Amino acid sequence: MPSRVVVLISGTGSNLLALLEQAALPGAPYAVVGVVSNRADAAGLAHAAAYDVATRVVDHRDFADRAAFDVALAERIDDFRPDLVVLAGFMRVLTAGFVERYAGRMINIHPSLLPAFQGLHTHRRAIEAGATEHGASVHFVTAELDGGPVIAQARVAVAPNDDESTLAARVLEREHRLLPRVVHWFTQGHLRLQDAQVWFDGAPLTEPLACDD
Ligand code: GRF
Numbered sequence: 001m002p003s004r005v006v007v008l009i010s011g012t013g014s015n016l017l018a019l020l021e022q023a024a025l026p027g028a029p030y031a032v033v034g035v036v037s038n039r040a041d042a043a044g045l046a047h048a049a050a051y052d053v054a055t056r057v058v059d060h061r062d063f064a065d066r067a068a069f070d071v072a073l074a075e076r077i078d079d080f081r082p083d084l085v086v087l088a089g090f091m092r093v094l095t096a097g098f099v100e101r102y103a104g105r106m107i108n109i110h111p112s113l114l115p116a117f118q119g120l121h122t123h124r125r126a127i128e129a130g131a132t133e134h135g136a137s138v139h140f141v142t143a144e145l146d147g148g149p150v151i152a153q154a155r156v157a158v159a160p161n162d163d164e165s166t167l168a169a170r171v172l173e174r175e176h177r178l179l180p181r182v183v184h185w186f187t188q189g190h191l192r193l194q195d196a197q198v199w200f201d202g203a204p205l206t207e208p209l210a211c212d213d
Contacts, residue, residue: 002023002028002029002030002031002187003029003030003031003083003084003186003187004030004031004033004080004081004082004083004084005019005023005030005031005032005033005082005083005084005085005086005183005187006032006033006034006035006036006077006080006082006084006085006086007019007032007034007035007036007048007085007086007088008035008036008037008038008073008077008085008086008087008088008090009035009036009037009042009044009045009088009089009090010037010038010039010042010089010090010091010092011039011042011043011044011089011091012042012043012044012089013035013042013043013044013045013046013047013048013088013089014044014089014172014175014176015088015089015109015175015176015179016032016035016044016047016048016088016089017044017047017176018175018176018177018179018180019032019086019088019179019180019183020032020047020048020050020051020053021180022180022183022184023051024051028184029184029187029188030083030084030183030184030187032048032051032053033053033054033080033081033082034053034054034055034056034076034077034079034080034082035047035048035053035054035055035056036055036056036057036058036073036076036077037055037056037057037058038057038058038059038060038069038073038090038091038092039057039059040057040059044089045057054080056076056079058072058073058076060092066093066094066095067095067097069092070094070095070097070098073098074098074101077102082105083105083187084105084106084107084183084186084187085102085105085106085107086106086107086108086109086179086183087106087107087108087109087141088109088179089109090108093145094141096143099141099142099143100143102141103142103193104140104192104193104194106140106141107138107139107140107141107151107182107183107186108138108139108141108146108148109136109137109138109175109178109179110122110136110137110138110139110146111123111135111136111168111171111172111175112126112134112135112136112137113133113134113135113136113137113153113155114137114139114146114147114150114153115147115150116131118145118146118147119145119146121164122134123164123165123167123168123171124164126158126167127158127162127163127164127167131158132157132158133155133156133157133158134155134156134158134167134171135153135154135155135156135171135174136153136154136171136174136175136178137150137151137152137153137208138150138151138152138153138178138179138182139151140193140198142196149193149196149197149198150198150208151182151185151191151198151205151208151209152178152181152182152208152209152210152211153178153208153209153210153211154171154174154175154177154178154210154211154212155210155212156170156171156174174211177211177213178211181211182211185200
């Protein structure tokens with residue numbers, strides 16, 4: 001049986017599309033069984049529909065506080081019985097209780113070489129800081145925002161004439177290879193979170209896996 005993957009989005013969903021494309025290949029070790037968005041107008045919901053994947057919307061504005069939103073979100077997610085939850089452009093800060101519920105089975109993709117540039121506007125900040133290298137990271141989600149153990153990274157060189165949008169586009173293209181690769185590894189049983197460290201094939205990683213091609 002393929003592993004059951006649930007993807008959370010808030011927007012365009014190009015990373016979701018990369019996962020849907022990989023999951024549709026013969027012999028894929030996972031299926032995307034559900035997509036949950038906190039916005040009804042997230043363009044990525046159309047990708048899910050195109051692949052006949054069930055979607056749910058849990059609008060954060062319908063809830064009094066974060067905790068109530070997270071309870072409803074967890075209910076929708078758990079309806080899909082996930083083995084892995086993937087945050088792919090999901091733009092909500094999650095409560096510690098929610099994060100704990102999916103400990104070791106929730107990953108996030110973040111557009112920087114963590115621990116550099118946690119938070120928003122990473123491409124602009126990388127350029128402003130004069131970084132010569134930038135990229136994206138996939139990490140296990142812990143209570144610290146963008147702070148969980150990093151599984152794998154894709155690096156790109158920052159060109160002298162890059163602006164925020166050219167750099168973002170180059171990183172995003174790499175994200176579309178990075179995220180499916182990590183989901184593939186996880187759902188084939190290569191990866192786990194133990195003692196706040198990433199383990200790959202039974203040994204702790206000393207540095208994030210490189211996905212530079
Ligand atoms: C990506 O850059 C991802 O790293 C970040 O949000 C963006 C989502 O893009 N967390 P998309 O919705 O997958 O196209």
